[in-house]
Amino acid sequence: MAGVRKAFGANVVLSGVDLTVDRGECVVLIGASGSGKSTLLRCANLLETVDDGVITFEGEDITDPRVNGDEVRSRMGLVFQSYNLFPHLSVLGNVTLALRKVHGVSSAEADQRGLAMLDRVGLAEKSKARPDDLSGGQQQRVAIARALVANPRLMLLDEVTSALDPELVGEVLDLLSDLKSEGVTMVLNTHEMGFARDVADTVCFLHDGVVHETGTPAQVIGDPQQERTRAFLSRIRA
Structure with a gap:
């Protein structure tokens, strides 16, 4: 820059x-x-x-x-202070959305990568939960997982x-x-x-x-x- x-x-x-x-x-x-x-x-x-x-x-x-x-x-991965998670999607659905819609990854592979990333941030057991069921810290970790799952540079x-x-x-x-x-x-x-x-x-x-x-x-x-x-x-x- x-x-x-x-x-x-x-x-x-x-x-x-x-x-x-x-x-x-x-x-x-x-x-x-x-x-x-x-x-x-x-x-x-x-x-x-x-x-x-x-x-x-x-x-x-x-x-x-x-x-x-x-x-x-x-x-790139961009994470905001306000999480910006989709409330109607599960935690796993939020993490894998861009993989499927932007990067063209199959649903099966996206779910596999998404679960691995949630495990990495300590939230694998919350994969089926909705964002509103999580604490703020957990929601922010989901947002970070969503940004990381596509292996940004x-x-x-x-x-x-x-x-x-x-x-x-x-x-x-x-x-x-x-x-x-x-x-x-x-x-x-x-x-x-x-x-x-x-x-x-x-x-x-x-x-x-x-x-x-x-x-x-x-x-x-x-x-x-x-x-x-x-x-x-x-x-x-x-």
Whole structure:
């Protein structure tokens, strides 16, 4: 991602953002609400069209208007804070829907892969349940399983714990830690500084749509050099 700019009318949300994500890396975006973190993820997934700059994914300029956005998104997994599960489908039905409808996988193979993925996130026994029968943490793990089941090259996670009760946050963060240890490439935004410190390879601090500081967790969280970064971390810790 190089020089990415995105505005909604007169409101400039991203202003010349540069970001590099290596294969197998976990990049955590931090910053106050409205700093541009969610918009950055939506631009990376082509849910928003950038006004300027280039986003390269697997060697391809995906901001080229000739690019098939659906094909690009099929190689990424995107998880929202609000789960976005279909209430009329079972847990397994939610996990396998894109496999069957988008990727053309047979129902039998989709179910097999879906059950294996639910087992991976600790919810195999809930495969026949409806989303409303699950806790928030379980619903978010189903949403992550749905994004993972198609073996995406990149996972984008948008504040996936912010809608959860505090006692449920840990189970989702534990799952993300496991994914990191398995080499899943991830970009996520979060206010969970402990997770960012312990799991991230790179931490990127955004303020008013600009990257003010980037580096290892020890650098950005442990010894921030920019005054805006220090002020943000002080508010979070308070």
